[in-house]
Amino acid sequence: MVTQQEKQVGNSMPGENGKSMVYAWYVVVICMIAYIFSFIDRQILALLIQPIRKDLHITDTQFSLLTGLAFAIFYATMGIPIARLADRKSRPLIISIGVFVWSLMTAFCGLGKNFLQLFLTRMGVGVGEAALSPPTYSMIRDFFPKEKIGFALSVFSLGAVLGSGIAYLIGGAVIKAVSTMGVFNLPLIGALAPWRIAFLIVGLPGLIIALLIFLTVRDPERKGLLIKDEDGNTVTPTEVPFSEVLRFLWTHKQTFSGVYLGVSFTAVVFYGILTWTPAFYLRNFKVSIFEISTYLGILILIFSTLGMLFAGWLVDFLYKRGYEDAPMRTCIIASIGILISIIAYPLCSNFTLSLVFLAPALFFNSFPFPAATTAMQLLSPNQMRAQVSAIFLLVSCMISYGIGTTLVALCTDYLFKNDAAVGKSLALIGGIFTFLALIIEWKSLKHYRNSMKETAHYR
Secondary structure (H helix, E strand, O other): OOOOOOOEEOOOOOOOOOHHHHHHHHHHHHHHHHHHHHHHHHHHHHHOHHHHHHHHOOOHHHHHHHHOHHHHHHHHHOHHHHHHHHOOOOHHHHHHHHHHHHHHHHHHHOOOOOHHHHHHHHHHHHHHHOOOHHHHHHHHHHHOOHHHHHHHHHHHHHHHHHHHHHHHHHHHHHHHHHHOOOOEEEOOOEEEOHHHHHHHHHHOOHHHHHHHHHHHOOOOOOOOEEOOOOOOOOOOOOOOOHHHHHHHHHHOHHHHHHHHHHHHHHHHHHHHHHHHHHHHHHHHOOOOHHHHHHHHHHHHHHHHHHHHHHHHHHHHHHHHOOOOOHHHHHHHHHHHHHHHHHHHHHHOOOHHHHHHHHHHHHHHHOOHHHHHHHHHHHHOOHHHHHHHHHHHHHHHHHHHHHHHHHHHHHHHHHHOOOHHHHHHHHHHHHHHHHHHHHHHHHHHHHHHHHHHHHOHHHO
C-alpha cells in the first residue's frame, strides 16, 4: 500500500538555466503541436455535418455518436493500458506511435462508405489520441519545478484550443476549396466526394509530427519515484499494480471525484460548443460553412487561447501565494464565468450578439483543463501520474463526448423535435452541467487542501 511514510527518490528538478530548460520547452511545444493536430483531426467532423448527413443519410443522434461515443470508447478505455506503459516505458515512443495511428485513421475516415465504417475509423482515431495526453503530462511534470508546472501544462493544453480554432479556419477553407472541384477520382479508391478529401488533407500531415517526436524527444529522468523495497533501499522503479492506483484514488476519493466530475461536467459544455455551435449557426442564420468556420476559428484562437494561458498563470499565481487549492479555485472561477454566457449565446436571435456572448463562454471554458492536469500531477506519485490522468480522461470522455454531445442531440431530436432548436438544447444542457460543476468544485475545496497536505512528500 502507498503510505505517507514511503520514501521517494530523484526529487531534484532539472536546472532552470541553459540548454535543459530550453529543451524542456521544446518538448512542451512539439507535444502541443501534436495536440493541435489531434484536435484538428477530431473537430473537422463537426464542420462536415451537413454533407455527411446527406451522403450517409444519418440523423443528429447518429452524428453525435460519430463525434462522441465512437471516439470516446477507445480514447477512454485504451488510455489506461497505454498510461500503464507510459509509467514504465519510453513516453516519447508511445506518443509518436499514437500520433501516427490517429493521423492515419483520420485519413481513413474519408474512405468510410457508411455509418458503421465511419464509426469504426473514428474509434481508431480515439485509440491513437489516447497515447498523447497522459504520457505528456507525466513528462512535463518531470521537466519543470512545481511552481512552474501550471503554466507549462497550460501551454501544452493550448493545443486543444489552437487545434479547434485552426480546425474551423483551415477546415472551412479546405471544405470551400475542395467543394468547388467536384468529385475526385483516385486510383484504386474510386470517386470521392469533397468532404472525404477534406479528411485526407487534414489527416496525413500528422505523420510528419509523429516522426519528429520519435527522432527528437528524449524521455526525462523520472522524479518523485516511490521506493518499493521493504528495507527502504533505493531500487529501480517497477510497475505499480493497478489496484494500488485505485487504492490511492480511493484514499483521496472526495478530492479526485471533485476534480474528475467537476471538470468533466465543464467539458460537456466545452465539447457541446465545439460540436454543435456550427450546426446552431448554420440552421438559424444565413451564413455559409466558410463564414461560420472563420468566425468560430477567430473567436476560439483569441478567447480560448487567452483563457488557457490566463488559467495557467492564475494557478501558479495562487500557488505561490500559499493557496494549496489553487487549481480548484481556478475551476470555480471558470464555472461562475461560464454560467451566464453558455445560456445566453445559443438563445440569441441576433447573430452578432450571440457571438459576443460566445466569447466569454470560450474564455472561461478553457480554465479547467490546465487546472485539472496541474492538480493531478501535483497530487500523484510518479509511477501513477499517467494512470491517474488516463482515468481522468476516461471519466471526462465518457461524460463529455460519450454522453454530453449525445444529450444535446437527443434534446433536439426528441424533446424539441426540430433541427433548428439545437440552440435551446445547448443552453439547456450547458446550463445544467455548468451549475452541477460549480457545486461539485465548491464542495471539494476542503478535501483538496487535505489531500495536498497528505501527499506533500511526493513533491
